Amino acid sequence: MGGPRDEEPPKLLSINPGNESINIKPNIIELEFDEYVQVENANKQIIITPRIKKEEMEVVANRNKITIKLNQELEDSTTYVFNFQKTIKDITEKNTPENLKLVFSTGPEIDSLKFSGNVAYIFPLREPKIKDVFVGLYEVSDTTDVLTAPPYYIAATDSIGNFTLTNIKAGKYKAYAWHDANNSLKAEEKQEAYAFIKDTITITEDIEGTQFYLSKADLSEFKVTRSSAIGSNFDVVLSKYPVAIEIEHDQINKGLYYRQNDKTLRFYHTDLINDSTAITLHLRDSVGFQVDTLIYAKFEESDRKKEVLETAIEGKRNFVDKLRTELKFNKPIGKIQYDSLFFKYDSATIVPIQKEWIFLKDSADLTKLIIEWHVPDSINNETFNFFAADSTFYDIENQTNEKKVESAYKRLKKETLAEEIQVKVNTTHLPIIVQILNSKEELIAEQYITDSNQAVFTYIEAGTYNIRAILDLNKNGRWDTSNMKEGRHAEPVYYLENINDNNSRETTIRGGWVLDLMIEPKKAAGLPQENREDDDTKPVKEPENEKNIVDN
Structure with a gap:
């Protein structure tokens, strides 16, 4: 009160030892300012190089002075730098001196x-x-x-x-x-x-x-932490989330089934009771660590109530020519009742879903179904509904969905969409994953290109997007993070940038447009003299194509 707000930071009047002093080994450092000051989080905020034992250091503020007791012996012939960052503030408005540093050497020279x-x-x-x-x-x-x-x-x-x-x-x-x-x-x-x-x-x-x-890269050990019978099923609990799963067993998807729930694999067996069977697991985590192990899973008779079958609808809710419904189940699916499964439009017109319209992304994982219907041009409607009545889906334990499953889909008009988006990536490295993402970072479209550096997208909705390219150096169909133990950088990711808009990554797409875009490589990770792109690869199994589902 009574004057303007104090916006001036404290001014350093003196410092002991003096900045850039040589041949000294101080135990106490003192700073004096032109006003009363305080310190905040000194042991964390003050950056000291080379490293010292900061937990032994004492920092005290008294009126306009800061006293630092190091309480340790410094190294010989070494230049020390104390960067105070935002540790020291005045006591009224907490203004902070800018670029406050102290440099001194315990030897005859200042390292530079x-x-x-x-x-x-x-x-x-x-x-x-x-x-x-x-x-x-x-x-x-x-x-x-x-x-x-x-x-x-x-x-x-x-x-x-x-x-x-x-x-x-x-x-x-x-x-x-x-x-x-x-x-x-x-x-x-x-x-x-x-x-x-x-x-x-x-x-x-x-x-x-x-x-x-x-990028985040969890290098902790990847292992099986626990395996045990749970009711009539068998659980294998892992230390980390597996990004790739391969199971070897002569009855996989014939009597033996599995589902993944975060870090747990649950196995089901429809025939084996009060007996065990050997299952070989090949698992890979996000940094590339592999677990290859043999487990003996025992399936016991149990009165425990079976888990209820739950269904969720995923994926986009609009389409151009092909209506695609993605279904996610909490348990492997064994059978479908097709007479209660259909698409409908108008108030009464239904289209029964055919068996050949249903696919699996992974032939070993029966928890994700994809249904695709190529909608004829003769149907002029814009709104369609997917419908599955209760008891349409049966899991491998013969449990059914207790509630109906339905979702609405909208057919987009081609004249409102961008006709063609050509995206070239200025690199010779193949394969490349080219992705278009919306403002919520949701994946709108993706292409995996192996023969050229160009992807072509058609009928993209008008909007603002990010377009990026991932160099799939190890050819496993996904982006992989770094692995410091193996000396492998994360796979490069290049974004389309607008040089006329402060290198903004946002790309505007409008209806009727045909765009020819070029994604330029970004600066390579590492020292300037290193090669632009890394070549450290590890051959892994190519991702499987989608398979037809076969009912039991």
């Missing part, structure tokens, strides 16, 4: 080497500004890494991902970047995205232009 570049997310976030992202260097002799301990040298990125580590001693290092949401100065592998440079970095001169791409 720099390591700089950029950090980006491989899948961009909705919030364009990057925050809580750090880059760190570990000495090559250090047995720790970004997942186990803070680095030797560390720096925060700015809001667009640029970083500079300064005052580095010449030597060999390992380099990492990570999102540090909990301010632990290391990455939590199950929650936080991180990246790495594959090779040892020799720093004898300034290095500029290094590129990191952040």
